[in-house]
Amino acid sequence: AWLKVQGTWLYLEPIFTSEDIVRQMPEEADQFKVVDGGWRLTMKQVNETPRCLDVYEIDGLLQRLEEANDLLEVIQKGLSNYLTVKRIHFPRFFFLSDDELLEILAETKDPTKVQPFLKKCFDGLNGIEFNEAGDVIAMRSAEKEVVQLVEVVSPAEAQGAVEKWLLQLESIMRDTVKDVVQRGIEDYPTKERISWV
Numbered sequence: 001a002w003l004k005v006q007g008t009w010l011y012l013e014p015i016f017t018s019e020d021i022v023r024q025m026p027e028e029a030d031q032f033k034v035v036d037g038g039w040r041l042t043m044k045q046v047n048e049t050p051r052c053l054d055v056y057e058i059d060g061l062l063q064r065l066e067e068a069n070d071l072l073e074v075i076q077k078g079l080s081n082y083l084t085v086k087r088i089h090f091p092r093f094f095f096l097s098d099d100e101l102l103e104i105l106a107e108t109k110d111p112t113k114v115q116p117f118l119k120k121c122f123d124g125l126n127g128i129e130f131n132e133a134g135d136v137i138a139m140r141s142a143e144k145e146v147v148q149l150v151e152v153v154s155p156a157e158a159q160g161a162v163e164k165w166l167l168q169l170e171s172i173m174r175d176t177v178k179d180v181v182q183r184g185i186e187d188y189p190t191k192e193r194i195s196w197v
Contacts, residue, residue, distance in 0.1 A: 001065035008072040009039050015079070018106035020160060028078040035068045035075070090163035092121040092170070108162050111136075111155035121166070128169070136165075139173055150176045 012032060015021055022029040042064060049055050083101055087093040093101055100117055107113035111134065118125050119142075129138040129146065136153040140146050151172050158165035187196055 001062060001069060005035075005039060005065050005068045005072065008069070008076065009035065012072070012075060012079075015102055015106065020108045021102070021106050023160075024105070025078065025082055028075045028082075031071055031075050031078075035071050038064055038068055086163055090166050092166070093163065095120045104162055108160040111162070111165070114162065114166070122170075122173070125173075136169055139176070147176060147180065149173070150179050 013036070016029055016032045016036075042058075042061065045058055046055050049058065055061070080098075083093075083098055086101065086105065096104075096117055100120070104114055104117060112130065115127050118127060124141060125139055126142040127140045128136045129140060131137045131152075134154075134156060136149065136155065138146050138148045149172050153165055153169045153172055155162070155165040158168075184196070
């Protein structure tokens with residue numbers, strides 16, 4: 001019971017120290033606070049009781065650990081449901097692991113934190129470029145090719161809903177590729193092939 005609480009607590013503790021996650025999952029965050037307080041109290045008691053057999057005698061230790069495990073299971077189920085909802089809103093999140101998705105959702109105030117995961121979400125996309133206002137203005141390939149978007153994407157307007165501005169980015173990326181292809185078709189008969197390419 002102790003090892004199970006410890007392992008789950010170690011996994012969830014960094015998640016629920018993120019203000020963005022706490023704001024988006026208030027019920028699970030409150031439940032985690034209860035488990036966290038009990039776990040820290042238990043560890044304090046264990047630290048003050050250096051002999052193994054004396055730790056065994058701590059009143060209600062097993063019951064506390066079992067209750068913590070039950071609550072941690074509820075929290076993990078809520079977290080899993082939360083991630084599923086995010087993935088349904090932006091299906092490309094299915095390409096990311098839970099840890100990667102949580103890393104994105106924990107940093108909703110900083111849209112640049114999405115950069116390392118874009119390669120997994122969009123084939124051929126290596127990154128995006130931001131202007132000074134924090135708006136997305138271009139997409140970049142692994143070959144360093146930069147294509148200016150036909151419309152600016154503003155993550156700030158999504159108010160922390162990263163899946164919302166990524167959906168908008170996906171749509172504008174399609175529009176941009178259509179625009180580039182259309183201009184290429186129009187230019188083909190009027191330019192030499194090398195300069196056209």
